[in-house]
Amino acid sequence: MRIATFNILHGRSPDDGRVDVDRLAAAVESLDADVLGLQEVDRDQPRSMGADLTAVAAEAMGAKEHQFVAALHGTPGGTWMAATGEEQPGSATYGIALLSRYPVVSWRVVRLPPLRASVPLWSTLTNRPFLAKDEPRVAVAAVLDGPFGEFTVCNTHVSFIPGWNGRQLRQLVGSLAGTREPLVVIGDLNMDTRQATRVTRMRSIASTATFPADRPTRQIDHVLVRGDLRPAGPAEAVRLPLSDHRALVVDCEG
Numbered sequence: 001m002r003i004a005t006f007n008i009l010h011g012r013s014p015d016d017g018r019v020d021v022d023r024l025a026a027a028v029e030s031l032d033a034d035v036l037g038l039q040e041v042d043r044d045q046p047r048s049m050g051a052d053l054t055a056v057a058a059e060a061m062g063a064k065e066h067q068f069v070a071a072l073h074g075t076p077g078g079t080w081m082a083a084t085g086e087e088q089p090g091s092a093t094y095g096i097a098l099l100s101r102y103p104v105v106s107w108r109v110v111r112l113p114p115l116r117a118s119v120p121l122w123s124t125l126t127n128r129p130f131l132a133k134d135e136p137r138v139a140v141a142a143v144l145d146g147p148f149g150e151f152t153v154c155n156t157h158v159s160f161i162p163g164w165n166g167r168q169l170r171q172l173v174g175s176l177a178g179t180r181e182p183l184v185v186i187g188d189l190n191m192d193t194r195q196a197t198r199v200t201r202m203r204s205i206a207s208t209a210t211f212p213a214d215r216p217t218r219q220i221d222h223v224l225v226r227g228d229l230r231p232a233g234p235a236e237a238v239r240l241p242l243s244d245h246r247a248l249v250v251d252c253e254g
Helices: 021-031 053-061 164-175 193-200
Strands: 002-007 035-043 065-074 080-082 093-100 104-111 119-123 128-132 138-146 149-157 183-188 221-226 236-238 247-253
Touching: 002 021, 002 149, 002 183, 002 221, 021 053, 021 247, 035 053, 035 065, 035 149, 035 183, 053 065, 053 093, 065 104, 065 138, 093 138, 093 149, 104 149, 149 164, 164 193, 193 221, 221 247
Parallel strands: 002 035, 149 183
Antiparallel strands: 002 247, 035 093, 065 080, 065 093, 104 138, 119 128, 138 149, 183 221, 236 247
16 A cells, blocks of 8 residues: 655646646656645646646546545635635635545544744744744545555644644644544644654654755655554655655555
């Protein structure tokens, strides 16, 4: 069983600044994942030509099941509001997605606690402080009927604000107490492996740098496990012709 997580930067390539849905489809197909978590996913956004990027990815990988969950409604970096899950079809949204080749027994959406205040942070680009405002954050979980029986996968993209991301991740894992195990938490966690495993009390089965894509020096994308699931080999950080992250891929066995 192959599990992958990929922050797709709404399908945009930093090299040419374009969103090309065919390029996204080819990238997803090349991963050959059985279970895939995507972050920074557009649906009906003008900047991505109004495409449903989750549907594009699902068709490319042959996913029988998939669910997009909007974190915000409107334009990221522009005018937006927190999504509620009741957005009308055709409205511009942005969030995360979970896709599976295996049947889904049940779905669950978790909306993470928002940080409403701006927080002073230091910019390594300008060497100056700035006020950072976070966006809404969500998670989507599914109980899957996989090759080793039922198990749970949860995909998320938590805050980049230090400390707050740990609080969101801790609350998320707590909300999944009692779910079918093994439990797998995947996504862009905006923290290193040591913090991610400490906060969740889960173990990492995929250790390799994923960010930035051209010359990765940090791992902020993770595959964390609780229960009887282990890697069948070393994880791979795959450079693809889009995004500022590499995709993280690991083969697993029960």
